[in-house]
Amino acid sequence: MNYDVAVIGGGVSGLATAYALQQRGHRVALLERQVRTGGNAISERIGGFLMEHGPSSLNAAIPEAQALAQTLGLDKQRLELSPDVRYRYLLRDQRLHRIRAHPLGFATSDYLPPRARLRMLAEFLVPAKAGGPEESVAEFWSRRFGRQFAELVIDPLVGGLFAGAAAELSMPAVFPALLKMEQRYGSVSRAVLAKRRRGGRMPGRRLYSWRDGMQTLPDALRVALGETVKLGVAVRRIRPMASGYRIECGAGSVQARCVVLATQPHVAATLLDGLDADGAEAAASIDAPPLATVFLGYRREQVAHALDGLGYLAPSAEQRTLSGALFASSMFAGRAPDGHVAFSAYLGGARAPQLAQAPSEELITMARAEFRDLLSVRGDPVVARVRQWPRGLPQYRLGHDAKVANLRAAECRRPGLFLTGNYLTGLSVASCVTSATETAARVHAFLTDRAGDIPGTGTAPERSATAYAAASNG
Ligand SMILES: Cc1cc2nc3c(=O)[nH]c(=O)nc-3n(C[C@H](O)[C@H](O)[C@H](O)COP(=O)(O)OP(=O)(O)OC[C@H]3O[C@@H](n4cnc5c(N)ncnc54)[C@H](O)[C@@H]3O)c2cc1C
Known part of the structure; x- marks a missing residue:
């Protein structure tokens, strides 16, 4: 043909x-x-739950996908990120720290040690780098915002989002826009403030999905x-x-x-x-190192945590089994039946590729243990599913x-x-x-x-x- x-x-x-x-x-x-x-992109209904085996949300800051969805008539089914998602959580010293989803969230939270917060705020004063060899993601953020910011914020971020290791990832390939901001404004913080002054929205709350998932x-x-x-x-x-x-x-x-x-x-x-x-x-x-997603659903009363955020991420220094988890039922309506909550946990990636290849039952046990410890979850889950990606996200x-x-x-x-x-x-x-x-x-x-x-x-x-x-x- x-x-x-x-x-x-x-x-x-x-x-x-x-x-x-x-x-x-x-x-x-x-x-x-x-x-x-x-x-x-695999969305599966299990009872009244909706499990996202792969992607769980889209970024509204990128226009082409929105335009395509609109052309396809999907806007009636569109779901915005819930207003209940007010915080992000990061793990330090084996406990979750709550950070407001706001550019000054880190400055006002106790997650970063005081010296690290001061160093972060001093980013304005760090001169822009002119040329030189390609920097890793870890090098860029350490240079501009300080080593602790890179270790405590960027390391978990790239672990969770790209299933990657900040020291291995290329700054120009992963965050090209930030390099341009540095070159144009002399500092990332200055570029962000300039954008806000011009009325530009920060992308934090601009995630969306659809009623039946991705x-x-x-x-x-x-x-x-x-x-x-x-x-x-x-x-x-x-x-x-x-x-x-x-x-x-x-x-x-x-x-x-x-x-x-x-x-x-x-x-x-x-x-x-x-x-x-x-x-x-x-x-x-x-x-693209192996990656695994563990989906767990519980009755609401089994979980003591407020679940008032997107989820949590763990810096590699904490040596946890999960790189992080999403509070799936807090993000979008209809991800769990009434009176229930749902989580997606992520394991493996560049940080621990072998972990994602463990048998499903072990992966469920690991996720349950971590939720018990960090979110005070009690008892058996109502649903538990695993998706293993032998090749996860390209690095x-x-x-x-x-x-x-x-x-x-x-x-x-x-x-x-x-x-x-x-x-x-x-x-x-x-x-x-x-x-x-x-x-x-x-x-x-x-x-x-x-x-x-x-x-x-x-x-x-x-x-x-x-x-x-x-x-x-x-
Ligand atoms: C666990 C996980 C979570 C993620 N979370 C998010 C998120 O929240 N938000 C987000 O935006 N992105 C997320 N992503 C990333 C995003 O889902 C992917 O990058 C994107 O879906 C990739 O689409 P693709 O079409 O490029 O590749 P793929 O989805 O990999 O599609 C490639 C296709 O090629 C087919 N194929 C392979 N070989 C052949 C062959 N020989 N002949 C014919 N067909 C073939 C495959 O069967 C497959 O259907 C996530 C990814 C994963 C794995």
């Missing part, structure tokens, strides 16, 4: 790319290995794409032809002028093998931008080949939609012979690991 475009992978990235191309009138086939679409978005895209989506089709190999590509999938094959790889990086590496050795090597070098380690440049160069070396997905320029669902929109624009330009009209075709407009981070933790 001949198509204009074959999109490989039916997660949010592939679905959003295919949808944008179909809307522009191209003949598209989306090939998905599994018998369902959505990739990481899978709502890929489900709506699949319905809109109709016959375009081919399920249970695992692509094994891509062969270049005189014009276009032959995509081999098990017994059959399809031909297309363009091919968009919208898979996880390890699959992209396999499919690039034979097409572009350097690109394959770059994709293979982006690892934007030091040198990440060079890998992405290599992958963009592979696209140039193989005209008609395009890459999109969460391992390139943004991890969050919303940034996957942004990337997909940009990828579809580049594919359209290629098909209509107007590639020259798209400036900087290799880069996404805004990397939004940053926005995901800021929004998710208030």
Whole structure:
């Protein structure tokens, strides 16, 4: 069968790319290995509970995902983050500290030692760094806000949001907007104040989801794409032809002028093998350590904690088994039946990859023990479910931008080949939609012979690991 475009992978990235191309009138086939679409986005109803196996919220600061959801008619089902989410919790000295979800929250809480708070406030006075080698996330935050701020705030933040280790992650790849703020205003605090003076909203409270959870978005895209989506089709190999590509999938094959790889990086590496050795090597070098989610539901009276926040995060120095947990039923209405509460606990990632591979029963035991200790939870859960992700979140380690440049160069070396997905320029669902929109624009330009009209075709407009981070933790 001949198509204009074959999109490989039916997660949010592939679905959003295919949808944008179909809307522009191209003949598209989306090939998905599994018998369902959505990739990481899996929402499951268990009794009256709603478990998010993967993503649990979107960031409203990123416009493309909101626009797409609106076009798909999802606004009627939209849920805003509950006003009950007033605090964030961080763990220090084995107890939870409550911090107001406000830029001055850390200054007014006892979470940071007094010296660390003074040092944090002195960020205004730290000169901007001019050039020099690439900094890790830990180095940047230590330099600007002090070592203790980096260890007690940023370490748990990146552990929870990116399942990463701050000393390993690349500052320009993970928080590019903050580096720009430093360069433009001389200080991050000054940039934040300038934004507030201009009436800009801080992203803290701008999370949203839908009544039936995050899978709502890929489900709506699949319905809109109709016959375009081919399920249970695992692509094994891509062969270049005189014009276009032959995509081999098990017994059959399809031909297309363009091919968009919208898979996880390890699959992209396999499919690039034979097409572009350097690109394959770059994709293979982006690892995604195992991650596990444990969902627990209880009757409200079993939990003494107020649950008046998004959840809690643990610095690695605390050596806890969980990197953190979300108070799922506090975040959005309808996540637990009346009189019940629900939690999502996270284990593994770069900090402790082996932990995520423990048997399910052990993972449940670990989460229960921690909740007993930190949240004063008593008795057996009403529901307990585990999702293990053998490959969790791709790590934007030091040198990440060079890998992405290599992958963009592979696209140039193989005209008609395009890459999109969460391992390139943004991890969050919303940034996957942004990337997909940009990828579809580049594919359209290629098909209509107007590639020259798209400036900087290799880069996404805004990397939004940053926005995901800021929004998710208030
Ligand atoms: C536990 C967890 C929690 C998260 N929390 C959040 C959150 O709260 N907010 C947020 O914004 N983001 C969150 N994320 C990140 C976000 O969910 C992902 O980055 C995003 O969903 C990735 O989408 P994708 O389409 O790029 O990749 P994927 O979802 O991985 O999709 C890739 C698809 O390609 C298919 N595929 C693979 N190989 C082949 C093949 N050979 N042939 C055909 N198809 C193939 C796969 O089956 C899959 O469907 C979370 C992720 C995880 C794992």
